Amino acid sequence: MKHTCPLCASAADSFLKSVKHHFFLCPGCKGIFREPKHFLNPVEEKKRYLHHRNDMEDTGYYKFVLPIIDQVKQHIPERGSGLDFGCGHRPVLSNYLEREGYKLSVFDPIFQNDTSVLNQTYDFIVCCEVIEHFFHPSEEFVKLFNILKPQGKLICKTHLFEKEIDFDKWYYKNDPSHVFIYQHETMNWIKNNYRIKDVKIDDRVITFTK
Numbered sequence: 001m002k003h004t005c006p007l008c009a010s011a012a013d014s015f016l017k018s019v020k021h022h023f024f025l026c027p028g029c030k031g032i033f034r035e036p037k038h039f040l041n042p043v044e045e046k047k048r049y050l051h052h053r054n055d056m057e058d059t060g061y062y063k064f065v066l067p068i069i070d071q072v073k074q075h076i077p078e079r080g081s082g083l084d085f086g087c088g089h090r091p092v093l094s095n096y097l098e099r100e101g102y103k104l105s106v107f108d109p110i111f112q113n114d115t116s117v118l119n120q121t122y123d124f125i126v127c128c129e130v131i132e133h134f135f136h137p138s139e140e141f142v143k144l145f146n147i148l149k150p151q152g153k154l155i156c157k158t159h160l161f162e163k164e165i166d167f168d169k170w171y172y173k174n175d176p177s178h179v180f181i182y183q184h185e186t187m188n189w190i191k192n193n194y195r196i197k198d199v200k201i202d203d204r205v206i207t208f209t210k
């Protein structure tokens with residue numbers, strides 16, 4: 001049975017099916033997405049995020065977010081305005097960026113749900129380990145690019161799937177809250193489809209220029 005890709009709406013075939021996981025691979029954007037019936041319910045999801053975030057903080061959160069901070073410092077002048085989208089229950093990344101002289105707003109659909117911040121525009125938006133949790137990536141990317149100023153940067157951190165990875169054994173797909181996985185081609189598809197000027201991929205950091 002085919003499933004409609006939540007990013008580009010192509011009909012996708014089954015890619016990996018096991019007891020716990022069922023993923024589809026999209027022929028249009030090359031995204032790999034989880035079958036909706038395996039999605040966590042909101043209570044499980046919140047529990048999972050609290051756990052996930054604590055894990056990251058234990059294992060050296062600063063090191064983990066440093067590539068994002070570097071990208072911001074490289075492209076955005078001090079006092080630039082930014083949004084930490086999907087900041088989690090403790091907006092640690094935005095605190096680091098504020099210390100660097102930036103003005104930050106935060107948003108998280110579960111933990112910081114003040115939607116008024118989505119009615120402003122920003123010089124940059126950071127999404128640290130967020131975009132793989134998008135149930136509706138097309139709507140989310142439209143929203144993010146809409147609130148980015150011209151020449152603004154959307155800086156995302158996620159683990160891209162590459163051909164050399166054995167998906168079946170890959171740790172990243174095992175997190176049940178990871179519902180949409182990207183490949184290099186998916187990032188190019190996003191750039192082309194949303195008429196974004198440029199995308200640069202540096203390992204796990206993806207930087208879009210509007």
Ligand SMILES: [Zn+2]
Binds near residue numbers: 005026029030031
């Ligand atoms: Zn697709």
